[in-house]
Amino acid sequence: MKKSLYRLMLELTHNPLYTVLLKRFSQGKLSRRVIPSFSKAFNINEEEIEKHVSQFESLSDFFSRKLKEGSREISESARDIVSPVDGVLTEAGKITKDKSFFVKGHRHSLKTMLGLDTSVKRFAEGDYCVLYLSPKDYHRIHSPCKGKITGRWALGKYSHPVNALGFRFGKEPLATNYRLITELKHDEKHVALVKVGALNVNSVHPVHVEESIDKGDDMAYFSFGSTVVLVFERNSVRFHERVLQGELTVKQGETIGTWME
Template sequence: MTRDKLFALIQYPLPHHLISRVVGWFAETRLSWLKNALIRAFIKRFKVDMDEAAEPDPTAYACFNDFFTRALRKGARPVAEGLVSPADGTLSQFGRIHHGTLIQAKGQAYSLTSLLGGDTHLAAPFRQGSFATVYLSPSDYHRVHMPLTGTLREMVYVPGRIFSVNQATADHVPGLFARNERLVCIFDTEEGPLAMVLVGAMIVAAIETVWAGQITPQSDQVQSIRFDEPITLQKGAEMGRFKLGSTVVMCFGHEASFDAAGFDASVRMGERLGEIPHHATQTS
């Protein structure tokens, strides 16, 4: 048995949510000596570049979570033309959605309908579209931005486990992204429908959005909220954030053309990923 497979297997019996709540308490503590020690240790361990932060002084943050979800200085992430990355991280997978199936890792596929919370009607517009998965490592900037300008139509909270999200678990935990707790945000864009799926992970204490604040952890039931009053976010605008890292899966209703030559490319928020050809929306 490989080391990666063993790492994945030992997570099954762990009390995922309890571990995350305990870590979440430390991440929210306002005890100066403790939060400063946690922040300094994290910066050293993961070589965080504080020169990019709007507030470069690590001791200025009220708690670890404020540091972790820190804003960047103005101009640190210019927004390119076309379809752009929603976050800093690794473009781990991308391509077509074939008959409602997405690729998780080599030899691992999972269901689009399951990813979006089990609603076949919600999944239908994306079944022959495209997807892209961006993994955020601990050292990355952890705010999530819009890859396209869009108007929010629906938000779905999907309960689940919270396995660690990294290459080892992606390789060895079947349907990882459709098993973990997640938040599904459906937008209407000029390039067709867009689903932004923010996937929780072990020790991720919460997921937030700019329109509703903290969403997770919530309940053991799928919860859907529709928005009659338009909430429109421009391309490059912040839409949410992770209090401790994870993964964003984007699903597009039409075929996208990606620039990357292969998987596992490092990307930065606002960097061009490709485009959705105009003919795709014209023929929909």
């Protein structure tokens, strides 16, 4: 019952006023009282959290929790690409010739999502995968590979839910919601990491500002559950077979594919 209530509170809203109130509550000290109940309802592994649940100042603080060092194993192979988040890898596939991709049967425009013509041209007919984070998941976003940051930009203002209702009633939520985009260059291959906000609040917060980044480095965090889209250049990545089957639960740092030679 509590789990259903929490999920309803965090995922099923299109009302801006409700979301503002939810944001204020989750950031207020009063919300710390629900953290133990929230953690239990979603069966969150408290053993891997960097600090005890009693030390978090608010529910929002708990959402952006850090993990103990070594909680996630990350491949040391330079060819391996790892998941940037804990969540469900819902879809993976090819970007079409008309620069679009499909999520839950709904067409999304690469141009709308990325905005920059140079990036749209770069990733046309490339590959993509979508990772969805639910309220129970670890909400920090890490780099899927080692590389150099070639671009950072933000697009969008309003954020629809990114769950089933969001896809049913929203218009290309992954391409139109508020989103922070980071473009990386690994050797001569590029990847765009699109961090998509959820609900009516812009819930994506960057933490990495340097020009270079290592695989597994902390990049940003979500205040609420949301979605990350990875976009790769044509003929640059080979996803693992289990990734292509969709609906795969993954942990941050887990290998999802390899760079093609």
